[in-house]
């Protein structure tokens with residue numbers, strides 16, 4: 001079925017309808033909610049990275065003012081139908097130690113929860129938590145991913161033989177030959193420092209019991225209400241049908257709210273036990289300790305090439321920190337990058353191996369880009385190193401190796417759907433004024449200027465839109481990759497779109513209403529987009545992996561197709577013509593060559609009154625589509641960063657950032673620009689500012705926004721953006737995801753720029769973040 005012929009809203013910068021209520025303080029986040037009879041929960045967390053819990057005495061807290069109950073891990077053990085879930089057991093022999101909502105015998109990271117207090121106010125709960133007496137036996141801890149497998153390293157789980165969680169290999173092409181025959185090889189070791197996702201809204205939950213029926217309702221600041229319902233019913237040992245999960249307004253997540261957390265399970269268990277609503281809101285420091293972290297991977301990368309710089313093989317070995325426990329998809333995160341270490345380049349041979357290790361640290365999991373910023377960083381940094389090794393410009397080496405024809409199957413086995421890498425590179429160079437920048441750089445070098453310029457490229461691609469289900473199944477992911485949408489045409493002419501994705505800042509209500517408006521010939525204002533409540537939208541796979549448009553949005557598009565099909569039958573029946581005699585455009589069926597016709601809105605009213613429908617047709621105009629894409633979607637692009645390094649102080653500033661992205665067909669250019677802006681800022685943050693660090697005893701040193709340096713707009717220039725469009729042939733809209741592209745590209749572009757600036761001193765590598773101290777030391781040592 002053809003779309004409307006004159007799409008009006010797809011591609012238009014319709015203002016975000018979400019913003020008015022949020023900007024005027026009328027949003028409804030979990031912490032804005034309050035229920036009659038509600039109690040507050042507070043947790044006692046381990047002050048040690050590793051300690052045996054000798055005893056827990058909740059007595060002093062239980063008697064404190066306002067306190068209703070206090071429990072240790074053992075006290076609540078019978079509440080659990082199973083441990084907190086890890087849904088991605090990446091190998092058959094992976095070690096998956098149980099992860100209970102409250103630790104019972106040992107705390108395995110600083111912040112591991114060991115006891116809980118429930119009181120009639122938040123303050124009373126927090127005060128009483130301090131009265132709980134825990135006797136600890138401190139144990140030696142291992143926090144550095146590079147030392148987790150050392151001989152004699154402390155065992156995070158002492159029932160396991162070592163801290164090894166799994167080893168996961170992947171190979172394509174003749175790797176041994178590629179390296180055996182190589183004229184040039186380049187080897188690098190990169191450290192992806194540990195990062196802390198900092199959503200503006202902290203996590204929070206409210207659990208409400210219905211003792212008469214055994215039903216429970218959970219409001220959670222989550223990206224994944226549907227995943228929570230499936231998994232938490234297992235943790236609580238209750239029928240899924242009795243659990244309802246609601247994600248109200250959610251203020252950012254960046255992957256950190258794609259998880260099943262101890263506090264969600266605890267609030268439900270305590271609500272069930274005490275028969276009253278239970279609320280918890282994370283404190284910022286608590287969030288730094290006990291919300292998942294990202295990255296923390298050591299990468300060893302080797303390229304094989306000809307002396308002209310044509311890459312013939314790539315070998316990658318990762319050591320990836322899981323942290324103390326496996327959260328929802330912890331083991332799989334490094335593997336999301338495994339498929340794309342070839343980057344935008346045609347490399348026939350590829351060998352990969354990832355070893356996952358336990359450390360006495362906060363568990364890691366998905367953080368914006370999840371595996372793909374790391375992979376892009378590795379290939380883009382190493383391609384620059386190869387350029388230096390063979391005496392070529394970074395632009396030239398990229399052009400020489402680019403994939404030119406699409407679809408293209410890469411050595412990891414996946415097929416890139418579409419792209420035009422030369423064109424995006426041309427455009428970014430033109431926009432940036434590359435030649436002039438190089439000339440300026442030369443001049444500063446010749447003048448011995450204290451402020452040196454660095455120019456860095458990242459010509460990235462990525463796989464997103466996590467699906468198809470059968471590939472996810474083949475790599476042992478515990479869920480499908482489809483998504484679902486329902487369109488319900490109301491009798492009065494407006495439309496409800498019920499979507500299985502769950503936005504937390506991405507503007508789905510706006511973009512999705514544009515899709516429906518275009519297809520059904522109404523205005524976006526006439527479309528109500530509903531999401532994030534399992535009682536209203538039972539089918540859904542939620543929001544992560546830049547999948548909402550490329551999977552959920554396509555389901556919506558297909559649901560509209562089905563609505564149009566049914567409305568066409570109604571129109572043909574009522575006008576008494578054959579369906580083939582009707583043309584459809586702008587929400588109206590028109591008899592060819594006549595002015596007789598019927599609109600979708602009229603068909604909706606007819607379907608509701610049901611007075612004159614074709615024989616056997618069910619009343620109502622409501623259709624559901626479930627879409628499982630045949631491939632991932634493959635955005636790509638070229639980013640260019642310009643940094644200025646003060647060689648006397650090491651201070652490094654981002655001067656310019658130019659990005660040309662190809663995200664296929666664009667639904668809403670303003671939303672896409674916003675996504676790219678945020679993504680770039682997050683990648684630049686990894687390159688220049690952010691790092692979670694632990695001391696030797698395993699104490700987290702970065703526990704607040706004074707010590708963990710999240711950049712603000714003041715540290716960043718205005719980004720210069722443009723786009724190329726190579727529509728994805730995978731889906732009927734030609735769309736690709738955009739939510740993570742900026743982060744995936746910008747870490748490498750920024751660090752390549754830093755290294756480029758420092759190369760004049762002979763510096764060829766630097767750990768992230770490129771802090772003033774690190775940069776200054778590198779220059780001093782090189783001098």
Ligand code: MCN
Nearest residue numbers: 252253254368505511545546547548549667668737738739
């Ligand atoms: N879009 C579009 N045209 C395209 C691609 C996308 O108009 N060709 C629009 C979509 O309709 C949607 C938005 O851009 O409104 C993002 O779409 P998509 O790429 O499908 O990503 P998701 O909606 O699935 O969002 C997830 C993604 C991820 S994985 C992280 S992490 C992330 C991100 O989105 N976290 C965010 N962006 C974020 N933005 C905010 N404000 N907060 C977060 O926590």
